[in-house]
Amino acid sequence: MLKSLLLSTLALSALGGTALAQDKAVKLAYVEWSDAVVATNLLAETLKTKGYDVTLTPLPAAAMWQAVATGEADAMVAAWLPATHAAYYEKLKDQVDLVGPNVEGAKIGWAVPTYVDMSSVEDLKTKGGEVENKVIGIDPGAGLMQASEKAIKDYDLSGVTLVEGSDATMTAALKDAIDRKEPIVVTTWTPHWMFGRYELKYLADPKGSFGGEESVNTVARKDLAQDMPEVHKILANFKISLDDEQKLMLQNEEKGTDPAATAKAWIEANPEKVAAWTK
Template sequence: MLARTLGIALCVALAQTPAEAAGKQVRLAYVEWADAVVATNILKQVLEEKGFQVKTIPLAAAAMWQAVATGDADASVAAWLPVTQGAYYEKLKDRLEVVGPNVTGARIGWAVPTYSPLNSIEDLKTKSAAVGGQVIGIDPGAGVMKSSEAAIKAYGLPVKLVDGSDATMTSALKDAVRQKKDIVVTAWTPHWMFARYDLKYLADPKKSFGNDETVNTLARKGLKEDMPEAYAILKKFKLTTKDEEAVMAQNEERGAKPSETAAKWIANNRATVDGWLK
């Protein structure tokens, strides 16, 4: 019953309008992570400058990849590779196109406040009590959570990985920093928390979290031929981790709207945007 309900919900979310059928609407699938919200809103407005109607579709990571692979979504700019979403890539790589990186220098791992005496994941073998024997995580299906489970096993750590969400994780971090307490959280760059708090990644000598990641643009098969102008923009679309983290931090301010912060970024980076539109 749950699978059927989810299937119906996904079909409704991805239902085509007459504008889509005419080939002038671009459907962008994304995961509701802070970085993906920033990138998707910026790309949406840039495509709209070229006369496209853009429909943004928030989905879980697995559903996002599946939507692009089946052609129910035209593209996504929220694909983390090679580790975080590597399993989805291996399963669906022949059914979609990885256009290329739109953010480089991304990474995942565990982070702590810079005042923490912890410097390496290995330190938690003997100092887990300092963080209550917990690593504060996000949604259980996320790639960083799977890597976290692998890290706990690889290092033989006496800690529990706590499920939650981006919001609950950052709320716990905020409380800990305010009280100058130690905490370990699942982390990734780019993320607004690195712009707001002084944080450091714990060293990962066993490479449970891999090396640097890239955030990639996905396109459905045939998009290049069907919408060459939109595809050309997708091909050129690139952001820096610094840019994304700055806009993410703005989005966390009270009353902020992602569409407005995206518009502000575009206005302040007109030369970059014009380069995508050439």
């Protein structure tokens, strides 16, 4: 009888430990854009200081939204609204919790090095040949690419090709062009480390194809606030300035630092900002 009671007690203890471990497990989804990498790692390292076991999963933009909507991920901090990710949000808004902005003053568009004699998207109609009638893009599922397709139609740039790729291939092409002092047009966004390294200018968008100023938002699974109120509160408090984020992005790029290590060092150096997230 005593042996049986002891075994039952051990079993219950093990189950309690498993439940506790599950209660402290947080799954974050993100897109491998340099700004999303910085923000996601900052959030992950902050949650770790509160004892959470955090898993980060990189996904394409559409899959990231879907993962949060289905509960496969607890949250993400890379929702560009109101324009860039409008289609994703409209489709899934009843299945997710839009927690709110974590970065203000964001924007998207096309950019060129300052030495390029173009000032507007419209200039590609007459000067497209200078860049081989190409705009260097990122991953095809990105809202920026959808906006770029819209710009090609809005400005009647039928001879211009939008080249698919990734953040990494786009910035590599930009570096190569700048090293050669050659003209290039790239899809881009703010915040991005490229504006800290290179002298660039956005092309004016008089037709508004890329929308106006945006915010980058935190989105959680529908029932996270009830299941993990402390985590949800941290998500709601989580805010980053454009300046802080771009400096961290540039640090990751130039020093080749592990993003988690960069985030951890920043957290240790900025206790007052982190305290505002965890209060």
